[in-house]
Amino acid sequence: MKYAFVNGVILDGSKDMQPVTGKAVLTDGERIVGIVSELKDLQGYEIVDLKGAYLLPGLIDMHVHLALSGKPPKADSKPKDYDKLYKLLTGNSLIRAVVKRMVAGYARTEVMSGVTTIRTVGGVMDFDAQVRDLINAGKLTGPRIIASNTGVSVPGGHFAGSIATPVSSPEEAQALVSQIADSKPDLIKLMITGGVMDSDEEGMPGALKMSPEIVKAACDEAHRLGYSVAAHVESTEGVRVALENGVDTIEHGAKLTDETIRLFKERKAADICTLSPAIPYAMFTLEESHATEIAKKNGSVVLEGIIDCAKTCIKNDIPVGLGSDVSCPFVVHYNFWRELCFFSKYIGRSPKETLHRATAGNAAIAGIDKETGMIEAGKCADMIVVKDDPLRDLTALRNVSMVIARGNLIRRPRYRKMKDIDEVIDRYF
Numbered sequence: 001m002k003y004a005f006v007n008g009v010i011l012d013g014s015k016d017m018q019p020v021t022g023k024a025v026l027t028d029g030e031r032i033v034g035i036v037s038e039l040k041d042l043q044g045y046e047i048v049d050l051k052g053a054y055l056l057p058g059l060i061d062m063h064v065h066l067a068l069s070g071k072p073p074k075a076d077s078k079p080k081d082y083d084k085l086y087k088l089l090t091g092n093s094l095i096r097a098v099v100k101r102m103v104a105g106y107a108r109t110e111v112m113s114g115v116t117t118i119r120t121v122g123g124v125m126d127f128d129a130q131v132r133d134l135i136n137a138g139k140l141t142g143p144r145i146i147a148s149n150t151g152v153s154v155p156g157g158h159f160a161g162s163i164a165t166p167v168s169s170p171e172e173a174q175a176l177v178s179q180i181a182d183s184k185p186d187l188i189k190l191m192i193t194g195g196v197m198d199s200d201e202e203g204m205p206g207a208l209k210m211s212p213e214i215v216k217a218a219c220d221e222a223h224r225l226g227y228s229v230a231a232h233v234e235s236t237e238g239v240r241v242a243l244e245n246g247v248d249t250i251e252h253g254a255k256l257t258d259e260t261i262r263l264f265k266e267r268k269a270a271d272i273c274t275l276s277p278a279i280p281y282a283m284f285t286l287e288e289s290h291a292t293e294i295a296k297k298n299g300s301v302v303l304e305g306i307i308d309c310a311k312t313c314i315k316n317d318i319p320v321g322l323g324s325d326v327s328c329p330f331v332v333h334y335n336f337w338r339e340l341c342f343f344s345k346y347i348g349r350s351p352k353e354t355l356h357r358a359t360a361g362n363a364a365i366a367g368i369d370k371e372t373g374m375i376e377a378g379k380c381a382d383m384i385v386v387k388d389d390p391l392r393d394l395t396a397l398r399n400v401s402m403v404i405a406r407g408n409l410i411r412r413p414r415y416r417k418m419k420d421i422d423e424v425i426d427r428y429f
Contacts, residue, residue: 008050058116063323072329083161107142126183170217206234219246253309277328
């Protein structure tokens, strides 16, 4: 279809974006073909009257676990045995088909909420890539997916045996990366340190789990095969080990030193800031989060590290992107807009800068900035429409009235919400 989006306020996603009126954004199939005066003859285009609403690039979430819902544990529930759960979910072809449909459903929710590109960083088998290919073929509705499929962990490491496969030596790491490459991912994910969800010691949520030798072997093989490497890291030592041995993006982050700042710059690496999963642990009451006292204290340690890492990176001109970490308790597939609000508040950045980082900035870190991230002629038609001005208040992104994903217009996007989760988080806004 050829569309002309008129009578709206355009925010193009650029670093210095200013509201633009009186212009029509023209799309033909997947592409934006022009931004012209509304007075121009628009014959041949279907007119889409935005009625004064704001047209901006679709959001890009750089840290998603597509197979998990983010639903928090119930009160007095036992800790999940993720290894046992994984074996259950992949045990036979019928259950695998159900899980794949679930992954596809979560992908649909993402795009309906205004996220037109997601980067998955650990999933069940190769379902992320399978759903990616079905979306690309037009057989499913969903966002652009940059998929990592299963991650690489170590025995006893972060999500080992569930959304990551454990290895015990550099040779096993090299072999696993090669095996993952056979499933046609877009990047490789490592689980270098522990995290809040798997730590049973207060003050040690990001203990180093993966040896430098395994990190190097995995990174070397990934780079040889043409893949970038993302790594779960939640300690200063983990950041150092990751960057020294070839990691390209630090997911989450921790307090930095002069040495790790230097390594970031030498590696031309980026930090992916993920505030959404740490905030419930650190700030919710135990009655609300159903977490343990240790998890609450460790959540505070992780939150402080993530904030410090992002602020220090920005101060030192190191790229910083935004990711939600959908999968953790209270982080669901339609709430990426909350991560932007948290980033603006806790990292201390303006709504304009935050919106730029979540669109054009994230596209640049992901290496897809020639394809998407801005409203610009020649780029893919990935856009969203909101009624109110997000440059004044980022909560405007909560209610998306239209989604345009690779040129496909969704006029009334709908998805199922978890009201009990939203009610708790809203109390902390």
